[in-house]
Amino acid sequence: MIVQAIAFYAFAAVTLAAAVMVIAARNPVHSVLFLILAFFNSAGLMVLLGAEFLAMILVIVYVGAVAVLFLFVVMMLDINFAELRQGFLQYLPIGGVIGLVLLAELLLLLGSDAIGSIAPAVASSAPTPPINEVTNTAALGELLYTRYVYLFQAAGIVLLIAMVGAIVLTLRQRVGVRKQSVGKQLRRRREAAVELKKVVPRGGV
Amino acid sequence: MDPHALPALLPALPELWLCGAALALLMIGVFGGDRSTRPLCYLAIAALLVTFVLLLLGPEGRTVTFSGMFVVDPFGVFTKGLVLIGAMLAIVLSLGYIRHEGMERFEFPVLIVLATVGMLLMISANDLIALYLGLEMQSLALYVIAAFRRDSLRSTEAGLKYFVLGALASGMLLYGASLVYGFTGTTSFEDIARAVSVPGATDALGTLVGLVFILAGLAFKVSAVPFHMWTPDVYEGAPTPVTALFAVAPKVAAIGLFLRVMLEPFAALAGDWQQVIVVISIASMVLGALAAIRQTSIKRLMAYSSIGHMGYALIGLAAGSAEGVRGVLIYLAIYVVMNVGTFAVILCMRRGQGMVEDITELAGLSRTHPMLALAMTVFMFSLAGVPPLAGFFGKLYVFMAAIHAELYGLAVVGVVASVVGAYYYVRIVKLMYFDAPTDAFERPIRGEMAAVLVATGVLTALFFVYPAPLLAGAATAAAALVP
Numbered sequence: 001m002i003v004q005a006i007a008f009y010a011f012a013a014v015t016l017a018a019a020v021m022v023i024a025a026r027n028p029v030h031s032v033l034f035l036i037l038a039f040f041n042s043a044g045l046m047v048l049l050g051a052e053f054l055a056m057i058l059v060i061v062y063v064g065a066v067a068v069l070f071l072f073v074v075m076m077l078d079i080n081f082a083e084l085r086q087g088f089l090q091y092l093p094i095g096g097v098i099g100l101v102l103l104a105e106l107l108l109l110l111g112s113d114a115i116g117s118i119a120p121a122v123a124s125s126a127p128t129p130p131i132n133e134v135t136n137t138a139a140l141g142e143l144l145y146t147r148y149v150y151l152f153q154a155a156g157i158v159l160l161i162a163m164v165g166a167i168v169l170t171l172r173q174r175v176g177v178r179k180q181s182v183g184k185q186l187r188r189r190r191e192a193a194v195e196l197k198k199v200v201p202r203g204g205v
Numbered sequence: 206m207d208p209h210a211l212p213a214l215l216p217a218l219p220e221l222w223l224c225g226a227a228l229a230l231l232m233i234g235v236f237g238g239d240r241s242t243r244p245l246c247y248l249a250i251a252a253l254l255v256t257f258v259l260l261l262l263g264p265e266g267r268t269v270t271f272s273g274m275f276v277v278d279p280f281g282v283f284t285k286g287l288v289l290i291g292a293m294l295a296i297v298l299s300l301g302y303i304r305h306e307g308m309e310r311f312e313f314p315v316l317i318v319l320a321t322v323g324m325l326l327m328i329s330a331n332d333l334i335a336l337y338l339g340l341e342m343q344s345l346a347l348y349v350i351a352a353f354r355r356d357s358l359r360s361t362e363a364g365l366k367y368f369v370l371g372a373l374a375s376g377m378l379l380y381g382a383s384l385v386y387g388f389t390g391t392t393s394f395e396d397i398a399r400a401v402s403v404p405g406a407t408d409a410l411g412t413l414v415g416l417v418f419i420l421a422g423l424a425f426k427v428s429a430v431p432f433h434m435w436t437p438d439v440y441e442g443a444p445t446p447v448t449a450l451f452a453v454a455p456k457v458a459a460i461g462l463f464l465r466v467m468l469e470p471f472a473a474l475a476g477d478w479q480q481v482i483v484v485i486s487i488a489s490m491v492l493g494a495l496a497a498i499r500q501t502s503i504k505r506l507m508a509y510s511s512i513g514h515m516g517y518a519l520i521g522l523a524a525g526s527a528e529g530v531r532g533v534l535i536y537l538a539i540y541v542v543m544n545v546g547t548f549a550v551i552l553c554m555r556r557g558q559g560m561v562e563d564i565t566e567l568a569g570l571s572r573t574h575p576m577l578a579l580a581m582t583v584f585m586f587s588l589a590g591v592p593p594l595a596g597f598f599g600k601l602y603v604f605m606a607a608i609h610a611e612l613y614g615l616a617v618v619g620v621v622a623s624v625v626g627a628y629y630y631v632r633i634v635k636l637m638y639f640d641a642p643t644d645a646f647e648r649p650i651r652g653e654m655a656a657v658l659v660a661t662g663v664l665t666a667l668f669f670v671y672p673a674p675l676l677a678g679a680a681t682a683a684a685a686l687v688p
Contacts (some may be wrong), residue, residue, distance in 0.1 A: 146209055150271035154326060154338040157224065158345060161319050164231070165349035168312045169364075 008048055015041040028074045036067045053136035213270040216277040219259040219285070220325050226252035227318040234311030242309040246296055249314035253293045253321065260285055267685065269331060273393055276331035283534055283682035284328045284461035287541055291453035292321045294545045294657060298552055299446030301651050306559065308354055308444060316353075317450065320346035324458035328465070333382040333392040336462065340378070340426065343455060344371050350450070351443040363442025370435040374425035381418025388412040397470035416471055420481055423466065426459040429519060430488035433512045437500075440508035445560060448504055449548035452511050453541045460518055460537060464530060467522060468686050475525050482523040487618050489516025494626035503551055503564045506629065507544075510588060513626055514540055520619055521603040524610035530683035531676075532602035538675055539587075539599040539668065546661030547584045549654055553577055555647045564633060569642020577646075578637045580662045587665045589630035590623045595668035 018038035025031045039062045046055035134142070144152055214221060230245055230252070237245075260282055267278040296317055303309050323342030330336035348371060352364020386392050388411035389400035401412060425432040440448045467478055493513020500506040518540070521533035553574075554561050571578040587596035600623060607616040668675075 147272045149212065150274050151334050151338055154335070154342065157319070157322065158338060158342045161316070161323075161342060161345045161349075164312055164316065164319075165345060168310070168316070168349055169352060169355055 011041045011044040032067060032070045032074055036063050039063050051136060053140060216264055216268040216270045217275055219256045222259055223256045223322050227315060227322060231315045234315055239310050242311045245311050246300055246314045249318050250293050250296050253289050257289045274332040274335045275329050279685040280682040281328050283678055284457060285325050287457045287538055288324045288454050291457060291541050292317060295446060295450035297653050297657055298449050298549055300653055302446045302552060316346045316350050324454060327458050328461045331394045347455060350447050351439055354444055359442040363439045366435055367439045374422045377418050378422025381415040384411050384415030394470040398472060402473035413477055416474060416478060423463045424485055427456060427463060427515045428512055429485045429515050430492045436512055437505045437508040441502055441504045445552055452544045457537050464522055479523055479525060482519055483615055486516045486519035486523055490619055490622035494622040497629045501564060502562045504562055517600060517603055517619060520607050520615055523612060523615060524606040526606060526610055527683045527687040528609060529606035530686050531679045532606040534679035534682055535602050535675060536599040539595045542661050542664050543584050543587050543596055549657045550577060550581045553646060553654060566643060567633060568636045568640035570637040572642045573645040580658050582634050583662050583666050585630040585633050589627040593669045595665045
């Protein structure tokens with residue numbers, strides 16, 4: 001028990017510290033690296049919760065794909081971050097006030113009973129896989145490919161549309177590009193490529 | 206039931222077919238290149254036609270499949286039929302345009318078909334997640350189609366604007382859906398209906414807040430005031446046949462979804478959402494009538510006109526009765542026909558370098574192209590709601606439903622707004638018949654355009670002769686939604 005508590009506080013503290021550093025770091029590359037640290041520690045928290053599938057997905061998708069993409073973008077685009085940051089202090093007072101007002105409203109709302117009363121529970125028709133017997137991954141798969149197969153396939157179509165859309169909007173057929181054509185290279189014969197000239201000594205070509 | 210059993214696929218046959226057809230078209234396009242655009246357009250129309258037939262052959266009554274996430278009922282069949290007709294006609298209208306304007310890329314018909322699949326899924330949604338996925342599928346394809354002329358600044362601006370604001374609306378809708386899920390414990394429409402109809406459920410403020418957010422998201426999709434800001438810019442910037450598509454198919458699908466969400470899961474909260482709908486409806490009608498007066502671009506004018514028309518359609522929803530739903534469905538059917546016809550005329554406005562969009566270009570059309578002017582006159586009078594044209598009956602049925610539901614104020618505002626709105630429609634007729642003609646349009650009417658113009662014109666003008674099939678169909682569909 002005590003080990004778990006220590007692990008939790010360690011992961012949580014590092015996550016928070018890394019998250020603060022993401023916005024505080026001067027160098028944008030450092031920001032992305034701190035983001036990766038935050039992701040790793042959140043994955044640790046997920047493991048503590050027994051959600052190992054989410055933890056692995058967080059590492060694979062967010063660290064492996066998204067953060068690396070960020071890194072590419074930060075490195076490749078010439079963004080002047082100092083300039084972006086310039087307005088920060090200027091807008092801090094008004095932004096802070098708006099944030100405080102929002103916080104106060106939320107607290108008032110939570111304090112009142114109105115929002116606390118949840119509609120009477122409905123016997124949920126959604127089946128739950130035996131979470132203590134199988135792994136997360138198996139339990140998710142059990143539902144995703146049976147009960148939710150329609151949504152799974154629909155999400156697939158949405159992704160296909162996104163892909164087609166990205167190609168439609170950005171792919172340009174460039175003309176006059178010299179591409180390597182292996183067939184053409186192999187078809188080339190010695191006779192067509194090399195011409196032997198008899199060079200007379202001291203005669204020039 | 207065995208959870209591993211294959212769900213019943215037959216009720217979803219039209220959607221599955223269209224989805225498969227879209228993938229097949231995509232493959233043909235990928236291997237055939239942009240030369241295959243025209244055959245692909247024909248194939249897309251054929252695929253939509255087959256879907257329409259499959260839809261009519263589908264199961265009668267209400268069927269639910271995919272673990273209760275997908276519903277097929279007469280209401281869905283009616284709205285889906287309208288969506289398919291709208292999408293088909295939009296592709297027909299685009300045939301000439303994409304060739305002239307150098308927009309012949311094979312993804313165009315494929316994306317329209319995929320957007321149509323999304324619209325069908327929206328209408329059949331019986332679950333909040335299914336609703337969202339259908340909506341996103343539709344929207345994502347439409348964002349891309351709006352920006353399809355990527356070398357044109359206005360088209361890309363339209364696409365970007367639509368995308369950013371659409372994403373915001375999706376966010377609101379998702380936030381609302383999460384609140385509803387949190388406070389009712391389910392995403393299924395039937396279970397939500399049960400959860401909100403138990404006594405004391407209306408005390409749960411969270412559900413109401415969620416409902417309002419969902420309402421806002423849906424109001425954005427039908428471009429009702431105050432979520433209409435994107436409409437004029439997107440309509441103006443998008444290529445004209447795309448605007449024609451935007452004006453019909455997604456609107457019908459979104460109104461269909463709107464009706465289903467309000468009248469199925471949240472029927473018990475009718476007293477709460479009714480007020481919101483009444484306000485949205487009045488604001489849309491008034492803004493649609495007043496803002497259109499000063500427009501000079503015919504596409505912007507049609508955008509404000511569509512905002513106003515959505516206001517009229519929402520009157521039927523505000524009534525909340527079976528009669529109101531019937532009114533909305535009749536209104537939508539007539540709206541699709543009128544709008545397709547009007548956009549066919551707009552697409553005929555070509556001269557020399559390309560399309561012209563200013564309404565003064567229509568001046569003296571009665572002398573240069575008398576038949577085109579006649580068709581436009583029919584559509585304008587019908588949009589204004591002049592009897593005995595079809596548009597009048599559309600308005601008549603929703604106003605009647607409002608009066609029977611004792612929403613007198615709404616009906617009065619509606620009538621006043623349609624009188625004010627008549628001004629800008631009639632002004633176009635005046636321009637065409639009484640002003641000095643400008644140059645003639647270039648070879649205005651192609652074969653398929655003429656067919657669309659004649660068909661929509663005759664339907665609009667002679668609707669009153671034989672309205673029975675539409676009225677009966679709408680009544681059956683409405684009865685399925687409101688018992």
